[in-house]
Amino acid sequence: xxxxxxxxxxxxxxxxxxxxxxxxxxxxxxxxxxxxxxxxxxxxxxxxxxxxxxxxxxxxxxxxxxxxxxxxxxxxxxxxxxxxxxxxxxxxxxxxxxxxxxxxxxxxxxxxxxxxxxxxxxxxxxxxxxxxxxxxxxxxxxxxxxxxxxxxxxxxxxxxxxxxxxxxxxxxxxxxxxxxxxxxxxxxxxxxxxxxxxxxxxxxxxxxxxxxxxxxxxxxxxxxxxxxxxxxxxxxxxxxxxxxxxxxxx
Numbered sequence: 433x434x435x436x437x438x439x440x441x442x443x444x445x446x447x448x449x450x451x452x453x454x455x456x457x458x459x460x461x462x463x464x465x466x467x468x469x470x471x472x473x474x475x476x477x478x479x480x481x482x483x484x485x486x487x488x489x490x491x492x493x494x495x496x497x498x499x500x501x502x503x504x505x506x507x508x509x510x511x512x513x514x515x516x517x518x519x520x521x522x523x524x525x526x527x528x529x530x531x532x533x534x535x536x537x538x539x540x541x542x543x544x545x546x547x548x549x550x551x552x553x554x555x556x557x558x559x560x561x562x563x564x565x566x567x568x569x570x571x572x573x574x575x576x577x578x579x580x581x582x583x584x585x586x587x588x589x590x591x592x593x594x595x596x597x598x599x600x601x602x603x604x605x606x607x608x609x610x611x612x613x614x615x616x617x618x619x620x621x622x623x624x625x626x627x628x629x630x631x632x633x634x635x636x637x638x639x640x641x642x643x644x645x646x647x648x649x650x651x652x653x654x655x656x657x658x659x660x661x662x663x664x665x666x667x668x669x670x671x672x673x674x675x676x677x678x679x680x681x682x
Contacts, residue, residue: 439585447592454600457593458487461569465585469570471497475563476636479510489570493547501543506530507554509563516558523586525578526552548573555586557594565597623661630657631677634670 435443442464449460461467472485481502486494502508507529526535535541543549551571556563571577623631626647633643640658644651662668665676 435581435584435588439581443585443588446589450592450596454596457567457596458485461567462488465582467569467582468575469572471568471570472565473567474565475509477562478637479513479563480637481509490547496543496546501540504538504540504543506535506538506540507552507568509556509566512556512563516561516563521587522558522590523553523555523583525583529554550575551577553578553583553586555590555593557590557597567593623664624657627657627661630654631661631673635674 446460446464450457458470458472461470468488470487471489472487473481474483475481484498497505503510505511507524507526511529512524530538535544549570550573552568554566554568557565557567569578629647630643633646638646640651640654643654647654658670661673665673667673667676
């Protein structure tokens with residue numbers, strides 16, 4: 433599909449704005465393309481969504497999605513895994529992911545009805561074998577549905593978004609590592625290289641057995657490192673450890 437001059441002009445403005453500040457991706461989508469409601473997310477090795485950033489949604493919708501309907505979403509990245517490598521597209525309308533009959537019979541339909549959602553569109557950011565992030569857009573009752581032109585705009589931006597998100601993930605990773613191994617910190621609070629490896633896997637949701645297999649160490653060794661990390665950060669469990677380290681990395 434051939435885009436209009438206005439579309440290309442807005443695409444250029446979006447790229448320039450996002451390069452200046454990658455944290456403004458969602459507001460820029462709203463400003464230049466009228467994609468006013470969006471959800472930016474990352475995905476782990478198991479294709480589970482994390483680091484969800486909701487933009488311009490009600491608190492009730494956010495709670496419902498997080499607590500109940502996340503995995504029911506017909507556009508969840510796990511639903512798209514079978515398409516990787518077989519399609520050159522990275523942007524999909526909801527009608528391309530599920531037929532009206534499939535959508536009507538799905539558990540997700542209750543969520544759509546409750547919040548008066550009339551349309552969805554998603555951009556998957558992926559390699560040939562894995563999805564690492566994405567951004568979904570929603571339209572509600574009283575708004576227009578997404579068009580083929582909307583999809584074409586996103587498809588044009590997909591390469592830029594891939595580079596932008598990967599770069600932002602690397603920046604966050606570097607910032608976290610710098611804090612966790614900061615030489616100016618008290619000796620007892622510094623994580624060793626092995627502890628840092630274990631922490632990275634904890635954040636991804638790995639169990640003690642999975643961590644042991646990944647790092648070729650015993651489960652008891654994993655537990656020993658965890659106890660040391662808990663003591664250093666003065667916490668009692670994984671949740672407390674992640675919370676403490678995430679806050680220190682901001």
